[in-house]
Structures are given as C-alpha cells and as structure tokens.
Amino acid sequence: MLLSYLTITENLALKGTALQSSTYSIYGAANAIDGIRYAPGEASSCSHTDIELNPWWRLDLLDSYYIYKVTVTNRVDCCPERTAGVEIRIGNSLENNGNNNPRCGVTSLVPAGSSVSFSCGGMEGRYVNMYIPNIQEYLTLCEVEVYGTVKKQVIRMQVKAAENVDEAELKELVLNKLNQTLSDQDVTLTWRTQPNGKVFQKNRTVLKQSPVCSSLK
CATH class of the missing domain: 2.60.120.260 (Galactose-binding domain-like)
Structure with a gap:
C-alpha cells in the first residue's frame, strides 16, 4: 500500500x-x-x-x-x-x-x-x-x-500496489487517469513531495476499501 x-x-x-x-x-x-x-x-x-x-x-x-x-x-x-x-x-x-x-x-x-x-x-x-x-x-x-x-484542496491517496512497483510509472499512470477524469475542468494537478524527496511512502495499514480511494484533508 x-x-x-x-x-x-x-x-x-x-x-x-x-x-x-x-x-x-x-x-x-x-x-x-x-x-x-x-x-x-x-x-x-x-x-x-x-x-x-x-x-x-x-x-x-x-x-x-x-x-x-x-x-x-x-x-x-x-x-x-x-x-x-x-x-x-x-x-x-x-x-x-x-x-x-x-x-x-x-x-x-x-x-x-x-x-x-x-x-x-x-x-x-x-x-x-x-x-x-x-x-x-x-x-x-x-x-x-x-x-x-483553498486550504482543503489536497487529496490523500492510498494505492494498492505490488512491492516491486515502479513508482515513477505509477505516479504518471495515476496522474494521467485523474487528468482524463477532470479534462472538462480548468485544474492543475501536482504531486506533493515528501521530506525525503519521494512522492509515495509505504503504509503498512491495509484498508478494506477499494484499491484506489481519496479523501479531503
């Protein structure tokens, strides 16, 4: 995850x-x-x-x-x-x-x-x-x-993926899918970089929700 x-x-x-x-x-x-x-x-x-x-x-x-x-x-x-x-x-x-x-x-x-x-x-x-x-x-x-x-327009995402997933490819894939979904909106999506310089970090908690979910933070 x-x-x-x-x-x-x-x-x-x-x-x-x-x-x-x-x-x-x-x-x-x-x-x-x-x-x-x-x-x-x-x-x-x-x-x-x-x-x-x-x-x-x-x-x-x-x-x-x-x-x-x-x-x-x-x-x-x-x-x-x-x-x-x-x-x-x-x-x-x-x-x-x-x-x-x-x-x-x-x-x-x-x-x-x-x-x-x-x-x-x-x-x-x-x-x-x-x-x-x-x-x-x-x-x-x-x-x-x-x-x-506005302050709350930050989406926290959890993605179920294999251990050896290529994070660069995953990042591009997720962003492309979201841009397609929002193609009729005048918005720009950017990844927030973690303090260690990476976009994704591993989360050991396994959620029972769907593989891709989001919530406003």
Missing part, C-alpha cells in the same frame, strides 16, 4: 470579477479573464486602460485563496514595452485600490503574443492586482491566469 498527496490548483481568475483604473474605448477589465489568451486583431479580447499615472487592474477572486502561480499574456499586435515593470500584488486589503498588498513579482518586457508566469509560493489573498507605479502609461492585459487552491 502506497500513500501520497495531490494538490489541485485551478485558474481562479475565471470565477472572479475585474476592475481597472480607467477604460480605453471598449477594452474593459473583464476581457483579461475571459479565458482567451490569444486573439487576432488590435488588442482583441484584451483589457486596456487610458494612458495615466499609476494605472492598475484588479481581480477580485471573491474569496481568499493560496496563490501559487500567476500567468500574464500580452496582446499579439504590438506594444511589448508596455508590459515592462508591471507589479503583481496579492492580498486581502483594498488600501490604495489593492496596490499596497504584498508583491509576488514584477514583469520584464513580454513579447507580443507571449505569456510569462510567476511563482507566488502560496501567497494568500482575495485580490490580485496588476500595477504600474510612478509612471504615466497604458496598462494592457490580454489574459491574467491565477492558479491556486
């Missing part, structure tokens, strides 16, 4: 709402969380502020989550220089429109039609801000993805 844990993360942005400091033409804040990374045309399906001092865009996740990754996608038609120096801030405060929350990272120039991801290490927060401080500029975002989890 082998014991392991899976952490489930999903693109939380799709469930949230968005605001921005101003809106240029028809390019509202919600365009950056519509699930469309790349679309042809001039800033198509992107959010876009006016040119202004300290422009910002804020995502409200509607609840506090542990944020592990934020991915930002630039427009496909132009203006990569506008993506430089965008601060990603995560937290629960709306002080200064949320722009005073702790910082996860700062973007460098993102080429047109490209995406860049930042590891946020489980920062906790309801609000995710994109903020360009101390400069007069447009802020354009074609997609913002926020991957995280």
